Amino acid sequence: MEIIPAIDIRGGRCVRLVQGDYARETVFGDDPVAMAKRWVGQGARWLHVVDLDGAKEGRPVNDELVRRIVRESGADVQVAGGVRDVSAIDRWAEAGAARIVLGTLAVEQPDAVEAAVRRHGERIAVAVDVKGGRAAVKGWLETSDTPAAEFVRATAQRGVRHFIYTDISRDGMLQHIDFDALRAMLQALAETGLPARMIYSGGVTSVEDIIALAQHDLDGAIVGRALYDGRIDLQQAVLALATGDGT
Numbered sequence: 001m002e003i004i005p006a007i008d009i010r011g012g013r014c015v016r017l018v019q020g021d022y023a024r025e026t027v028f029g030d031d032p033v034a035m036a037k038r039w040v041g042q043g044a045r046w047l048h049v050v051d052l053d054g055a056k057e058g059r060p061v062n063d064e065l066v067r068r069i070v071r072e073s074g075a076d077v078q079v080a081g082g083v084r085d086v087s088a089i090d091r092w093a094e095a096g097a098a099r100i101v102l103g104t105l106a107v108e109q110p111d112a113v114e115a116a117v118r119r120h121g122e123r124i125a126v127a128v129d130v131k132g133g134r135a136a137v138k139g140w141l142e143t144s145d146t147p148a149a150e151f152v153r154a155t156a157q158r159g160v161r162h163f164i165y166t167d168i169s170r171d172g173m174l175q176h177i178d179f180d181a182l183r184a185m186l187q188a189l190a191e192t193g194l195p196a197r198m199i200y201s202g203g204v205t206s207v208e209d210i211i212a213l214a215q216h217d218l219d220g221a222i223v224g225r226a227l228y229d230g231r232i233d234l235q236q237a238v239l240a241l242a243t244g245d246g247t
Helices: 032-041 052-057 063-072 086-095 104-108 110-123 148-157 179-190 207-216 234-243
Strands: 002-010 013-018 021-029 046-051 076-080 099-102 124-131 134-137 142-147 162-167 197-201 220-223
Touching (some): 002 032, 002 052, 002 063, 002 234, 013 032, 032 046, 046 052, 046 063, 063 076, 086 099, 104 110, 104 148, 110 124, 110 148, 124 148, 142 148, 148 162, 148 179, 207 234
Parallel strands (some): 002 046, 046 076, 076 099, 099 124, 162 197
Antiparallel strands (some): 002 013, 013 021, 124 134, 134 142
């Protein structure tokens, strides 16, 4: 299981939100590219980069910064935020993104996602952003009528093989993990009988959380605020995960 640092960009800076609330922002750095290199230097092999302005406006906004991270970080980068049409997907693929994460588009235009998978294969990932048991859209500003488990099953049937499950209620809250909810999402995916995989995000607060997540057949755990405020030391977490020692 990979430990995947989150780099959320708003107004050209590296920030963290609380539960996706744009009014509850903490700035952690003025140079997202330098931050990306910092995490790679401490052992990250993947980065989760989100254009928060793009997620809100429905189009890439901080795209040049994200492109620099893709080019310069030395990590595999999964790009999210404002990817709402085929042209945006193609542009990120051409820019070298290892994965392109679709959220709102996957909920509102599932046929477009199926077409993207045919074109780009396993470089397409779908965000399962869950609020009150339902899929959230448009930068988490709205909640759809689609039950999250139903969304996962239907999207896997359309060929998607990578999912990023975020528990919005815990994102940025440092409240650890709702493992019952996680197991329900994994069960929904398993019920499809398809070789799809999941990454977890939301509330990862300690190395112990990471060790516990590693017992749940996940491809990765995205870590945000706990890295930025020092609750988790990335180098120590990578070593702990390798040895299975969360003490």
